[in-house]
Every structure is written in structure tokens, then in C-alpha cells.
Amino acid sequence: MIKNELWEVLVPCVSNEGKPFRTRHHREWDRQVRLLTGGLTIFKPALGQWVNPEDGELFKERMIPVRIMCDEATAIQIANRVKKHYNQLAVMIYRVSDMAIIV
Numbered sequence: 001m002i003k004n005e006l007w008e009v010l011v012p013c014v015s016n017e018g019k020p021f022r023t024r025h026h027r028e029w030d031r032q033v034r035l036l037t038g039g040l041t042i043f044k045p046a047l048g049q050w051v052n053p054e055d056g057e058l059f060k061e062r063m064i065p066v067r068i069m070c071d072e073a074t075a076i077q078i079a080n081r082v083k084k085h086y087n088q089l090a091v092m093i094y095r096v097s098d099m100a101i102i103v
Contacts, residue, residue, distance in 0.1 A: 006067060006097040007075040012086050013045050013062035021086065026064075029085050033066075036074055041067040052089065069100040 011029065014020050033040050043065040050059050068078060072095075079093040 004069045004071060004100045005075070005095055006069055006100040007078075007093055008065055008067050008096050009075075009079055009082055009091065009093040010048060010063040011066050011082055012088060013064060016087065016089070025085075029081065032081055032085070033068060033078055036078065037068050037070045039069070043067070050090070050092075067096060069102070 011026070012021070030040060030042070045062040045064050048061055048063040051057070052059065068075065070078070075093055075095075079091045082088065082091045082093075
């Protein structure tokens with residue numbers, strides 16, 4: 001049996017230039033994640049803030065929390081896809097649970 005964990009990744013609502021991502025852009029990322037994991041749970045956007053450690057710049061942005069059941073290697077792959085697909089400087093992904101089971 002493959003051990004699955006529950007992960008959450010924060011997906012941006014707007015580009016680094018402040019332009020909102022179109023729904024079809026999000027839907028393409030959703031499709032890519034479904035191909036890797038079989039599913040995802042998308043929550044309502046929340047406001048996030050972080051300081052870039054390289055230059056101290058404060059970023060305030062709306063983020064979409066998305067939960068995914070997978071292993072750690074797949075979670076890292078998904079974070080890298082967020083980074084590329086949304087052209088981000090950094091992406092936060094974190095383990096919500098060390099055990100996830102679908103019955």
C-alpha cells in the first residue's frame with residue numbers, strides 16, 4: 001500500500017505584475033494536478049503576506065489554498081509546477097496530515 005499524505009499548496013490569484021490570472025489558467029493547472037494525483041480540493045482565496053529574504057520586499061497577495069493527497073515527492077513536483085505555471089519567485093507547500101485515506 002502506498003502511503004499518502006495530505007498536502008496544501010498556496011496558489012496565487014494574481015501575477016507578480018498585479019494582473020489577475022484568468023479562470024482558464026487556473027483550470028489548466030487544476031488539470032495538471034488531477035493527472036498527477038487524481039484530485040484536489042480548492043478553497044476560497046485568503047490574503048497572504050511574505051517578505052522576500054533577498055531584498056526585504058513585502059508581498060501582499062490573495063492566495064488559493066489547495067489540498068492534495070499524494071506522497072512527498074509528488075507534492076514537491078506540484079510546488080514546482082505552481083512556481084513555473086504562475087511564474088512565482090517562491091511557493092509554499094506544507095503537509096497537513098501524515099496519513100490520508102479515501103474509503
